[in-house]
Amino acid sequence: MTLRDTGSYCFSLMALGLVACFEGPPDPVSLPVPVEVGNQGLVQIPADPDSGVNWRQWSATVFDTARRSQRPVLLYAARIGCDGLFAGDDPLARWQAETRYIPVRIDPDRHPAVARRYAPAGCPSLSILLEDGQEIIRATDMRRQNVPLLLSRMHEHLQKRRDVVEKEVEPSPARHGSQTYRLSVAAARTSVVAAYDTLYGGFGGPYKFPETQVLAFLQELGTGEIEDGARKMLTRTLDGLLAGPLWTTDVLVMSHTPDWQTPRYEAHAADQAGLLTVLGKAAAGSANYHHAGQRLFDTISAHWFDAGTGAFRSRRLAGKVDEPGWQDPVIQADANALLILACLRSGESLDREDAAQRLASMAGETLLRELVTTEGVVRHALIDDTPAGLLRDQMLVALAFDELERQTGRGEFGEAATRVMSWADEHLWDEATGAFADAPVQSWPETWTSTPDEHDDRAPSGVAVAAEALAAVGDPVRALRVLHGIRLTSPTGRRQAAAARQLLVLEGSR
Template structure:
C-alpha cells in the first residue's frame, strides 16, 4: 500500500480547486537516502496513506528533473514536504517527517488558513552596479572560513565550488597569502578526508561533520564537474601536484560509473550506499556498485564538458576534449531545438525545454569547445542559446532573467542562476564583441546586489561576475601558421576572465592580448606570449 502520486501539472491543480483540497507536494531525488526512508516508513503507513487519499491531492516531483519547482518550494533539503493551496501558495512545509509527525502536520494544515503566497514575491528594487560589493562578499567568505579544518561554516559542510572559484580568482589577481591559505587548505582537506572516495575517486555530496570525516555518500555529476574545474586551475595557480592528481582521478570517475559510453553522455548521480563505500576494492567488487540515476541532465553534462575540455589542456590529455565533444554533439542533436532552447533532461527523449540554467550552462560549455577547437559552429550555437534566453526569459522590469518561460505559478528570478548567466554573458561578449550582452550584465548585477546579503558568503559567483564586469575580460586572439600552438599556450595559463579565439587568417604568427579595452603590443613567439601573460598576472592594472 502506498500513495498514488500524481504528476505536477494543470490537472492536479484543477482537481484541487474543484475538490477544495490542499496539495501535498513531495520533492524527492533518486540519490536522496532520507527520501527512500520516508517512502518506506511514512508514505507506506496505512494511516498516512488513508489520510492523504481522503484530504489531499498528492503530487511527487523529482528535484533534479524539475529544479524550477524545487526552487520555489524547497524547505532546506530533501525530501521536501510542502503543503500548497489550490493556487500554489505555500501553507506549510518541512523536510523528513516520520508517520506520526506527518499525521500531525496534515491536521495542522487542514486547520490552518495561512496563505502567505511566498512564490509571488517580486524581485527587489535594483541598485546601481557596485564593484566594491565583491570585497564585502570576500569578507563574508573569510569570516565563514574554518581555520581548523578548511571549508566554510561548520556542519553539515558542503564543498562550495563557486566560493572556492572566487577565492582562486582573487588569489591569482593579488597573490595575497591570506587568500591562498584557505583555498589550498580547503582543497587539500576535502581531497584527503572522507569527502573524497579514496578507492574509486569522486567527491561525495557533503560532509555531515565539520572535519570532512563522515560524508553523505551520494555522488553528483554537478559537484564533481565543478570541482574538477577548480582543482585544475588551482593546480596551475599554486603548483600543488596533489591537485593535479585529484583532477586526474575525477576525470576517471566521470568517465567511469557516470558515463554512458554508447550515447557519449553523463548520468546524473550515483546513490548513497554507506556499506559499499566503507569497503575496499575487493569488497566492493563482491557487493556490486550503488545504483546510478541514468537521467541525462543538460546543464550538468555541459558543466562536465567545460571541465573536461579544460582538463585536456591542463593535463595534456586530448582524449578528454574528444569525449566532451561527443557529449556536446548529443546535447545539440538530441536535447536542443534548432531555432529554440535546450531541454533540461533526457530520459527516453528530451523533456522540459527552456529553463535558464540549461541555456547558460550549455552556452558556456560550447564556448569552451570553441576556444579549444576554433570551430565557429560552437560559438554560433552558444549565441543562439543566449539570444533565445534574451528574447524569451528576459524581464525588463526586473532587469534579469526569469527561470522559465512558462509556469503554472508565475515567474521566479533566481539569484544563483542569474549570477551564472552574468558570467556566461560576459564571456560571450568577450568572444563576440556584442555590447548588448555586457549591458544586460550591468542590469543583472544591479538586481542581484539588492539581495546578495540573503546569501552571504555563498554569493561567490556574483562576486566573480562583479570583478569581471569591473576589470574586463582578458582576450587572446591568435593567428598564423602556428595559431593552434599559440592558442594552446594561452589556454594553459590560468588567468581569471581569459578567453582565447582565432583571428583573421594570416601568414605571420601573432597573438594579440587585451584586458578590457587596453591591449599589449602583439607577440610572435610562444615564449613572448608566456611572458606577456605572466605580466598580466603580476601587473593586471598597470599595463
C-alpha cells in the same frame, strides 16, 4: 541534503505562528539493492518506497484541479534512493495524502526550478500549497512517523480557520521587510571569512559540503596581490577535503561532521565539475593538486561518462567508485554542460587535453541531438515529464557549445550556442527590469510571479551563468547589468559566490 540545509530538523507553521521540532537526524539514505536483469548481471535499482500513493506529475494544471476540488496541493520533493516519508506499514499518511490533498511528487533533479521555489533546504521535503500556489508550510528532513500528524493538523486548521491561514500567507512588506541589497564582492568575502573553519577548512557546520562555487570565488580573489587570506582558505579547504574519505578519486556530496570524516555516500556531477575546474586552475602551482586533478578527470572519464549514450551521468549512490552502486541513467542538460565545461577548461593544465576534447565533443553531440530543439529550447532531461527553457540550462548549454566551438573549431556548436542564447533572450529576458526569469511563463500558473535564480547550490546560480554567457559572446555591458540588477533580501553571502566571482572578473575588483 544540500548546501542549503541548516542541520535543524524543524518546520515552521507559518500560517499559525507555531513551530514544531523533531529531535534527531533524518532517516538515512536507502542504498540501492542488486536486481537480476536477464543476462546483464547485477544492476543497482533503488526501490521506490513511496509508490503506494497515486502521485500526480507537476504541472500548472494541478492547481486548477485543486481549485475545483477545494483541496490544497501536497508537494513532496524526494530523490531516488532516499527513504520515503510515505513508506512503512502505517497507511494513514498515504490515505490523508490522497483524500485530503492533491498529491504531487517531484524529483528535485528533474524539476530544479520548482525545487528552488519550494524545497530550497534539500529533501525529502513536504510543502502544502493553496490553490494559488501560496505556501502554507514547509517541512524538510522530518521523520516519517510525524507525517500523519502534520497532514491531519493542517487539514484541521484549513477546515476551521482557512481565512486566518490565507491572511497569514499573504505577502506583507512589513512582515518580510522591504530592504534589499545589491551584489557585493566585499560582502561575499566577509560572509566566506565568517563561515571559514580555521581548524579543518571548509565553511559552516556541522555539515560540510565541498562548496566548489565558494572555492572558485576564493581562487579568483587569490589572484590579487594582497589576497593571501583567500589563498590560505582555499588551500586549507582543498587539503582537508582531499585528505579525508569525502575524496574517493571523485568527491562525495557532504560530510556529517566538520572534520570531513563522515561522508554521505552520494555524489553529484555538479560537484565533480566544480572541483575539477578548481583543481585544473590550481594545478600549475601544486604537484599535489595536479595529481588530484588528473585522478578526478580519469574517474570522470571512466565512471561518469557513459560511452553507450555518449553523455555524462548526473548522480550516483555508492560507497566507493569501484563498489556496486546506482547511477542515474537519465541524461540531464545541466550536468552534461557543467562537465563539458570543466573538462575543456582543465584538460590542458592536467595534461588531458585530447581526452577532454574527445569526451566533451561526444557529450556535446548528444546534447545537440537529444536535448536542444531547432528553435534553441533546451530540455532539462531526456524523459517525457521534463521542463524546458530553464535559465540555468539555457546558459550552461550555450557556454558549453561556445567553448566546444572555440576548442574544436566545429561550427555546428557555435551555431547551436547562438540559437540557445537567442531563445533565452526572447523568452526569459525582461528589458524593463534588466533581469532573466528562472523559467518560461508557461511553467507556472498565470497568477504566479517569476522568481529570480540568484542562489548557488552545487552549481552556479542562473544569474551568474547568464552573466558569464553574455560576457562570453561579447556583451559585458549587459552581463554587468544583470549582476548589478540583483536585489537580495539579505547581504551577499556564500550562496552568491558564483555571481560575486563573475562581478570580480568583469570589474577587475580586488
